[in-house]
Amino acid sequence: MLVRFLLATLVAGLFVGVVMTPIQYMRVVPLILHAEAYENGGPGIEPAHHHDAGLVSSASAHGVDGKVILAHVPAGGAEANPALFESRLLGTLAANIVTGAGFALMLAAVAMLTGRRITAQNGALWGLAGFGAVALAPALGLPPELPAMPAADLTLRQTWWIMTVGLTAIGLYCLILRRETALRVAGVALLVVPHLFAAPHPADLSSPIPPTLAAEFAVASLATGALFWVLIGLSVGFAQDRMLRAEG
Amino acid sequence: MTTETRSIAGLHSGTRLATGVFALVLGAFFVWGAGFAHSDALHATTHDVRHANGFPCH
Numbered sequence: 001m002l003v004r005f006l007l008a009t010l011v012a013g014l015f016v017g018v019v020m021t022p023i024q025y026m027r028v029v030p031l032i033l034h035a036e037a038y039e040n041g042g043p044g045i046e047p048a049h050h051h052d053a054g055l056v057s058s059a060s061a062h063g064v065d066g067k068v069i070l071a072h073v074p075a076g077g078a079e080a081n082p083a084l085f086e087s088r089l090l091g092t093l094a095a096n097i098v099t100g101a102g103f104a105l106m107l108a109a110v111a112m113l114t115g116r117r118i119t120a121q122n123g124a125l126w127g128l129a130g131f132g133a134v135a136l137a138p139a140l141g142l143p144p145e146l147p148a149m150p151a152a153d154l155t156l157r158q159t160w161w162i163m164t165v166g167l168t169a170i171g172l173y174c175l176i177l178r179r180e181t182a183l184r185v186a187g188v189a190l191l192v193v194p195h196l197f198a199a200p201h202p203a204d205l206s207s208p209i210p211p212t213l214a215a216e217f218a219v220a221s222l223a224t225g226a227l228f229w230v231l232i233g234l235s236v237g238f239a240q241d242r243m244l245r246a247e248g
Numbered sequence: 249m250t251t252e253t254r255s256i257a258g259l260h261s262g263t264r265l266a267t268g269v270f271a272l273v274l275g276a277f278f279v280w281g282a283g284f285a286h287s288d289a290l291h292a293t294t295h296d297v298r299h300a301n302g303f304p305c306h
Contacts, residue, residue, distance in 0.1 A: 002267045009271065028300040083292035095282045095294035099301065102278025109271035112264055135302055144302035157304035158284055221302050228301075 001247060005112075006105070008243040012235035013104025017097035020228050024092065028224050031217045035146035038208040103130065103229075104236050110169070114177055118237040127233025128226070129172050135225035137168035137191070141199030144221035146214055149207050152200035164194035 085091040107130050111118045118126050138161045145151055167190045174187030207214070282294050283303040291298075291305075298305040 082288040091293040095297035098282040102275045105271045105275030109268045113268035
């Protein structure tokens with residue numbers, strides 16, 4: 001039963017990851033590619049050297065000299081692309097599948113831990129709550145960023161992001177799933193608190209990215225994120241409904 | 249398996265807690281790998297998805 005629950009949730013997440021890939025290629029990924037042209041100072045620059053990438057370099061990354069834990073590739077792009085797949089599309093597909101499975105598991109886990117069940121009927125609402133906590137709330141402090149945009153220290157931003165997502169999720173739980181007045185007030189406070197701690201921003205905000213491109217990307221990213229989360233909720237609800245019927 | 253297993257919410261609370269925590273940790277591990285790990289290989293592979301999802305990147 002529990003193994004089936006986990007498998008059903010995983011499959012639901014994998015499915016959404018696959019579905020999201022072409023959707024991202026309609027709007028979000030073209031904007032990322034466009035922005036990468038500004039990374040090295042001008043348009044028309046190859047984003048990365050895919051030809052010398054691929055499985056060989058990924059194997060060495062896991063090898064003896066491996067554990068390549070050099071923070072991030074600095075804006076300006078990797079010299080030798082260490083990606084796990086030669087194809088950028090395949091990498092994105094794999095990352096979407098893993099992300100979809102991960103968020104599906106986490107959403108289902110939250111429902112299970114709070115004694116609720118995600119169904120096909122309420123799945124979209126669960127998804128919207130996930131969107132609020134994981135996409136919208138952190139975007140208020142750290143708007144979806146494009147390559148070549150100036151940004152503060154990565155670890156600081158990740159810490160703020162995780163803190164905001166965690167507090168918002170707990171806040172939404174208190175506000176939506178609890179009836180006690182005190183908890184609801186605490187829920188509202190938890191939604192606000194992360195934004196009282198300013199998100200990390202660089203001292204110098206000047207950027208080679210045209211403002212319109214950045215604005216288009218922020219909106220496209222959030223809209224795509226909303227769709228992703230609604231699909232995650234619906235898909236998990238549908239999968240669990242089916243699993244319970246099969247168990248019936 | 250008793251009739252209680254018809255509803256996930258009706259599971260024995262200890263089992264539910266353990267499964268829920270396991271699913272939460274496993275899911276967080278996936279999301280961390282795809283969205284947050286500082287490894288060059290993971291960063292390069294998941295680059296577009298990190299930006300698309302608004303994860304902090306670069």
